[in-house]
Amino acid sequence: MVHTTPDETRRFVTHPAQEAGMGRKKFVYDWPRPALTVDIALFTVTGTLQNLKLQVLLIERGEEPFAGHWALPGGFVGEDEDLNAAAARELKEETGVAEATVEQVGAIGTPGRDPRGHVVTILYAGLTPGDRHQLVATGDARNVRWFTVGGTEPLPPLAFDHAELLKKALAHLRHRLREAPICFNLLPERFTLSELQKLIETLLGREIDRRNFRRRIHQLGFLEPAEGVRLEGRHRPAQLYRFNPVRFEAYLREERALPF
Numbered sequence: 001m002v003h004t005t006p007d008e009t010r011r012f013v014t015h016p017a018q019e020a021g022m023g024r025k026k027f028v029y030d031w032p033r034p035a036l037t038v039d040i041a042l043f044t045v046t047g048t049l050q051n052l053k054l055q056v057l058l059i060e061r062g063e064e065p066f067a068g069h070w071a072l073p074g075g076f077v078g079e080d081e082d083l084n085a086a087a088a089r090e091l092k093e094e095t096g097v098a099e100a101t102v103e104q105v106g107a108i109g110t111p112g113r114d115p116r117g118h119v120v121t122i123l124y125a126g127l128t129p130g131d132r133h134q135l136v137a138t139g140d141a142r143n144v145r146w147f148t149v150g151g152t153e154p155l156p157p158l159a160f161d162h163a164e165l166l167k168k169a170l171a172h173l174r175h176r177l178r179e180a181p182i183c184f185n186l187l188p189e190r191f192t193l194s195e196l197q198k199l200i201e202t203l204l205g206r207e208i209d210r211r212n213f214r215r216r217i218h219q220l221g222f223l224e225p226a227e228g229v230r231l232e233g234r235h236r237p238a239q240l241y242r243f244n245p246v247r248f249e250a251y252l253r254e255e256r257a258l259p260f
Contacts, residue, residue: 034109034118038087039074039162040102041123041169042095044130044146045186045202049195049232052202055130055146056166058158059094062142065115066159070147072166074121075140087124095144096136101185102126105172113161125169127182127203150205174204178258184243190226192238193217200260208260220258222247 042057058070073094077086083104092098102124109120130146137144147155149170158166177183183199197213217223222244229237 032118034120035114035116036077037074037114037119037121038077038083038090039072039121039123039165040087040091041072041105041125041166041173042091042097042100042102043125043127043149043170043173043203045199046130046146049198052198053151054149054202054205056149056155056170057095057097057130057135058145058147058155059137059141060143061140061159063140068142069159070156071159072162073141073144077122083122087122093139094137094141095133096138097128097133100126100128100133103176105169108161108165108168110161121165123165123169125172125176127173127185129186177203178260179252181243181245181248187243190228190240190242192230192232192240194232194238196241204260220251222251 044055044057045052046055047053057073059073061067061069061071073091074087075090075094077083081089087102088098091100091102103126105123105125107120107122109118111118113119113121135144135146149155149166155163155166157163173182177200183196183203186199187195193214196217197208197210201208223241224244224247226240226242228240230240232238
């Protein structure tokens with residue numbers, strides 16, 4: 001229960017539905033309310049097997065504050081707009097990316113994080129094949145492009161507190177690798193164990209012991225051999241595998257995380 005003081009004046013305001021004869025009213029406080037935004041950290045992996053790169057999608061802001069600075073796609077939530085719908089709308093409006101799967105990371109409302117006032121943002125993170133999307137900067141965005149994360153060249157200075165938001169989103173993504181089959185969306189239907197290992201190493205930002213990785217993957221039981229082989233450098237042809245989502249769900253029902 002929220003307790004108010006005598007100084008907190010409450011009032012009724014007319015809702016459009018009431019004017020239409022439906023008798024509905026909206027009850028509000030004469031009290032300052034934070035603004036609400038959504039920000040989306042969308043990641044991909046690109047490059048060859050021996051040179052994979054983790055990338056994040058950024059937009060160049062076309063308006064103040066921070067005009068000309070790079071930032072995560074995002075913007076204000078409309079009145080009566082669902083949060084997930086707002087995230088999908090802002091992502092498409094500013095980058096051209098549609099139908100990317102993202103999930104909520106958390107809410108950040110640190111005072112002073114936005115010069116426009118007290119703004120609370122809902123942070124989203126997602127992983128998508130970058131080559132499936134045609135990037136188009138519209139709306140508040142002047143430009144849009146993929147930037148390499150953790151490469152030899154640092155990211156450009158980011159607007160607002162988006163550098164911290166990016167860290168939170170990346171930590172969330174790496175944690176989710178142990179709970180959901182999100183990395184398999186970036187692989188072809190048939191893949192080698194080397195391709196899977198390099199992809200996971202790129203997402204985690206660290207190397208994994210090859211022998212232990214292969215042993216554990218075989219023990220997990222949600223990969224099945226597929227027809228064909230693939231040449232990988234000078235090594236002998238590598239066996240192809242296929243992801244089995246039914247076996248993966250059975251594995252997770254045992255409340256076990258992936259050993260990455």
